[in-house]
Amino acid sequence: MKYPPSLVALIRELSRLPGVGPKSAQRLAFHLFEQPREDTERLASAIMSAKRDLHTCPKCFNITDREFCDVCTDPARDQELICVVEEPGDLIAIERSGEYRGLYHVLHGAISPMNGVGPDKLMIKPLLPRVAAGMEVILATSTTVEGEATSLYLQRLLEPLGATVSRIAYGLPVGGALEYADEVTLGRALTGRQRLTR
Amino acid sequence: MKYPPSLVALIRELSRLPGVGPKSAQRLAFHLFEQPREDTERLASAIMSAKRDLHTCPKCFNITDREFCDVCTDPARDQELICVVEEPGDLIAIERSGEYRGLYHVLHGAISPMNGVGPDKLMIKPLLPRVAAGMEVILATSTTVEGEATSLYLQRLLEPLGATVSRIAYGLPVGGALEYADEVTLGRALTGRQRLTR
Numbered sequence: 001m002k003y004p005p006s007l008v009a010l011i012r013e014l015s016r017l018p019g020v021g022p023k024s025a026q027r028l029a030f031h032l033f034e035q036p037r038e039d040t041e042r043l044a045s046a047i048m049s050a051k052r053d054l055h056t057c058p059k060c061f062n063i064t065d066r067e068f069c070d071v072c073t074d075p076a077r078d079q080e081l082i083c084v085v086e087e088p089g090d091l092i093a094i095e096r097s098g099e100y101r102g103l104y105h106v107l108h109g110a111i112s113p114m115n116g117v118g119p120d121k122l123m124i125k126p127l128l129p130r131v132a133a134g135m136e137v138i139l140a141t142s143t144t145v146e147g148e149a150t151s152l153y154l155q156r157l158l159e160p161l162g163a164t165v166s167r168i169a170y171g172l173p174v175g176g177a178l179e180y181a182d183e184v185t186l187g188r189a190l191t192g193r194q195r196l197t198r
Numbered sequence: 199m200k201y202p203p204s205l206v207a208l209i210r211e212l213s214r215l216p217g218v219g220p221k222s223a224q225r226l227a228f229h230l231f232e233q234p235r236e237d238t239e240r241l242a243s244a245i246m247s248a249k250r251d252l253h254t255c256p257k258c259f260n261i262t263d264r265e266f267c268d269v270c271t272d273p274a275r276d277q278e279l280i281c282v283v284e285e286p287g288d289l290i291a292i293e294r295s296g297e298y299r300g301l302y303h304v305l306h307g308a309i310s311p312m313n314g315v316g317p318d319k320l321m322i323k324p325l326l327p328r329v330a331a332g333m334e335v336i337l338a339t340s341t342t343v344e345g346e347a348t349s350l351y352l353q354r355l356l357e358p359l360g361a362t363v364s365r366i367a368y369g370l371p372v373g374g375a376l377e378y379a380d381e382v383t384l385g386r387a388l389t390g391r392q393r394l395t396r
Contacts, residue, residue, distance in 0.1 A: 003290070004263035010248040013241040018229050019222065030287055031216050032245060033252055033261060034306070040249045043211040044242040047230060050208040051238045054231055063231060065202035089228055092201070108232070 007033075059130070061106040061123045063088045071104055078102040082130060083138045084154060086110050086147065094140065102138075105130065110146035111153055117146075119153060127154075133162030140168045205231075257328070259304040259321045261286045269302055276300040280328060281336045282352060284308050284345065292338065300336075303328065308344035309351055315344075317351060325352075331360030338366045 003011070007029060015025035032040050056062065057069035064070065071077060071091075081102025085091050091104050107122040131137055137158050141147035151167055158165050170188035172181055181189070201209070205227060213223035230238050254260065255267035262268065269275060269289075279300025283289050289302050305320040329335055335356050339345035349365055356363050368386035370379055379387070 002268060004252060004261065006244070006248045006251040006263060007261060010244040013244040016237070017226055019225070024217065026287055027217070028215055029248065030285065032248065037249055039214070040245055043214070044245040046204070046208040046211040047238055047242040050204045050227065050230065051235055053204040054202060063202065063205060065204060070200060087228060089224055
């Protein structure tokens with residue numbers, strides 16, 4: 001008994017997805033097999049049309065289906081403030097917080113020599129002409145080793161341009177119990193303490 | 199800032215897959231966006247052609263791309279032995295063990311009143327004409343509550359037909375340490391002990 005070739009092909013393609021191993025690819029394939037044809041057609045065409053319609057904004061490298069993205073074309077946005085993030089998903093997360101009204105710049109990754117990702121593989125070069133003296137650049141890369149390295153690299157590159165370079169705050173997550181915070185986070189939360197005003 | 203509609207559609211379709219929540223659907227969508235067009239096209243067409251080429255074998259309800267499945271059309275298979283499983287994946291798992299040379303019957307589920315799955319929603323009816331006096335039917339449904347209920351239901355249905363009805367053995371998994379086995383499994387392994395012969 002062998003799998004039919006089209007089932008083998010489907011399992012192989014599904015197992016290329018991040019976080020999907022051979023076992024879950026098989027489970028997904030059987031699931032798709034059991035679904036009505038309209039549902040699987042909708043999935044396949046959603047994949048195709050997303051790939052056809054979407055591209056990166058030539059200014060900030062956010063995902064968009066227009067010439068420039070919604071943020072870059074919004075005149076109400078603070079044009080003197082750029083928030084640098086690793087991935088389009090990070091931008092969405094910040095938008096969701098509702099705390100930010102400036103522009104963005106999406107790097108599409110973080111510097112990671114271990115994985116062969118140098119600064120030239122990221123959208124760092126197109127960031128430089130966007131930064132002018134007097135502007136503020138917020139470095140909102142992850143607080144991982146790679147994100148920290150990227151932040152440090154950008155800081156050294158951007159400060160000579162006369163921009164104010166800042167880093168998002170480290171600290172306790174809101175709703176987090178002190179007891180469960182790791183010691184590094186707790187240390188950073190103490191160092192970064194803010195005076196309360198009345 | 200809003201997601202472009204085709205990205206929203208892709209995330210929605212991906213989050214319908216089993217085990218994929220809204221967050222991982224978003225991650226998968228961004229991943230697909232970053233892939234070369236050939237790769238996403240291959241995935242979409244694999245989904246479409248699997249759906250087009252595959253159907254269930256009208257005899258045993260295994261997945262196949264021919265009229266009857268590889269097992270049903272293999273004359274070397276023992277025609278007097280039917281192994282009943284819940285899903286096509288279970289059939290593959292048994293085939294991989296290399297211990298079985300009979301036929302199969304795939305129920306496409308297990309009886310689960312909690313989820314509204316009664317015996318009539320499974321491929322139980324087409325099993326009956328396949329079973330004749332003198333044959334053996336091995337019930338290889340899961341050892342979950344649903345699998346046990348299905349096994350019991352089938353046993354009552356099949357025994358009056360004059361078939362020998364058996365259930366796959368309960369016991370310790372091979373390579374499993376006694377210490378870590380749960381008490382129910384251990385109890386079943388003791389009850390089902392087999393005499394060693396020289």
